[in-house]
Amino acid sequence: MVEMFPLRSEDAAYSKVKGMLSTLGDPFTRIISPKEYQSFRIGSDGNLQGVGLFINVEPRTGHLVVLSCIQNSPAARAGIHEGDELIEINGTNIN
16 A cells, blocks of 8 residues: 555555545444544553443434444443434433
C-alpha cells in the first residue's frame, strides 16, 4: 500500500484506509486510529473509561446502533446488547 499511495503522516494513512473501507458499504467494517481507540479502551489501572459501548451511526436511518458492549461494563449491567438501537440518553430523545 505504501508504494501505491505514498503518505506523509499516520493520520493520512488512517484516512486512506478509512476511505477504502467505506467503499465496502458495510457500516460495521471500520478502522479506528490509536487516538480514537484510546477513548474506548479500558485503562491500564483496570478502570473502565466511559459506559463500555462501541456505537456507530446506522447509515440508512441515522440512528445510533450498538456495535459491541464490554462485558461487566455499566452498559452491560444496564442490559444493553449488540445490535440495540439507542433512542434516549439520560432521558433525552436522540432520534
